[in-house]
Amino acid sequence: MSNVTKAIHNKAGDVTVEDLSKQLQVLKDDIASLTSTIGAYSQNxxxxxxxxxxxxxxxxxxxxxxxxxxxxxxxxxFIRTQPATAIGIAAGAGF
Structure with missing residues (x-):
């Protein structure tokens, strides 16, 4: 039995609606914290x-x-050193 569970049981060991409500609130808080942590991690x-x-x-x-x-x-x-060849290549590419 977890510390949270032990803390919310009454002295007779019975679980009440209030005990369940407290456990649900702890669970909601944990889920909210986890969601926030995952969101920050994803953004990073x-x-x-x-x-x-x-x-x-x-x-x-x-x-x-x-x-x-x-x-x-x-x-x-290439154009400076071989202008005639460059002109021939350019003419061939043009056709």
């Missing part, structure tokens, strides 16, 4: 996941921009 986890996703997106975006800049530089270098 959601914020953590959001922050991790934003960081990853930022990292991937930075890497993509770096690759795009490098590709553009290579294309510009």
């Amino acid at each position: 986890k959601a914020a953590e996941v959001r922050d991790t996703a934003q960081l990853k997106a930022s990292e991937l975006g930075g890497a993509a921009q770096a690759r795009a800049r490098e590709t553009q530089k290579q294309a510009e270098d």
Whole structure:
């Protein structure tokens, strides 16, 4: 028998409606506390996941921009060193 259960029994050991009411109130309070704790935990986890996703997106975006800049530089270098070939490729792509 739990301490709460022992505390609400009368001296004769009988359980009354008042005893049951007290037990139900303790149960309601425990459920409310548990619900609040789960809500706070869920909010913290959601914020953590959001922050991790934003960081990853930022990292991937930075890497993509770096690759795009490098590709553009290579294309510009190719056009400078081989303009006739570049014009031929552009004409072929146009058709």
